[in-house]
Amino acid sequence: MSEVHFRFTFKLFMERILQVISFLKMKEVLVVYGTCSGNAELVAQAIAEGLSDANLNVSVKRSELVKAEIVKDFRLIVLVCSTWNVGKLNDNYIQFDKDFREMNLKDHYVGIVGLGDSSNYDIFCGAADVMELSVERTSATQLGESLRVDGPPHGRLMEFKDWGNNIGNMYLQHV
Numbered sequence: 001m002s003e004v005h006f007r008f009t010f011k012l013f014m015e016r017i018l019q020v021i022s023f024l025k026m027k028e029v030l031v032v033y034g035t036c037s038g039n040a041e042l043v044a045q046a047i048a049e050g051l052s053d054a055n056l057n058v059s060v061k062r063s064e065l066v067k068a069e070i071v072k073d074f075r076l077i078v079l080v081c082s083t084w085n086v087g088k089l090n091d092n093y094i095q096f097d098k099d100f101r102e103m104n105l106k107d108h109y110v111g112i113v114g115l116g117d118s119s120n121y122d123i124f125c126g127a128a129d130v131m132e133l134s135v136e137r138t139s140a141t142q143l144g145e146s147l148r149v150d151g152p153p154h155g156r157l158m159e160f161k162d163w164g165n166n167i168g169n170m171y172l173q174h175v
């Protein structure tokens with residue numbers, strides 16, 4: 001093997017090692033939620049319970065209080081956001097989404113949860129549509145179908161806990 005060839009192979013090998021180390025250093029699940037009047041927070045907490053029941057280590061953060069780069073430290077990211085302003089992401093989540101969509105998250109898994117209200121608004125749960133596009137841009141793998149919560153979530157928390165549990169189990173089958 002020539003020296004040039006050796007150096008090239010060694011460089012590739014070291015890059016792969018660094019990639020594996022950073023993957024192993026990743027924590028498990030991050031749930032990020034954006035809310036205006038608290039509903040997305042309730043849903044996020046119920047989902048986190050379901051994920052914990054799948055024996056995953058879960059952190060829950062408010063979108064406006066974290067930098068989007070934090071997601072790089074987690075293998076599974078669950079995004080939860082309500083729809084406001086005619087089918088759009090709510091204001092507290094917009095900056096997070098702007099930064100999130102610019103990242104490369106090829107080795108990461110994502111679950112998506114939008115909230116909306118089809119009986120009062122023409123564009124139902126547009127937040128989920130916007131998040132789907134953002135996730136696609138990052139090259140992350142979306143697990144399952146996006147959950148679209150229609151109307152007030154109170155009294156239906158078991159449903160969201162089960163959804164979280166399913167996503168957790170789907171994730172465990174991938175890793």
Ligand SMILES: Cc1cc2nc3c(=O)[nH]c(=O)nc-3n(C[C@H](O)[C@H](O)[C@H](O)COP(=O)(O)O)c2cc1C
Nearest residue numbers: 035036037038039040082083086087116117124125
């Ligand atoms: C001012 C306002 C605008 C809304 N716009 C939409 C909308 O365009 N589409 C939709 O499906 N739901 C819409 N909703 C419903 C909210 O998404 C729904 O009530 C959600 O549960 C609120 O969650 P949050 O408390 O986490 O913000 C709107 C609600 C309000 C108060």
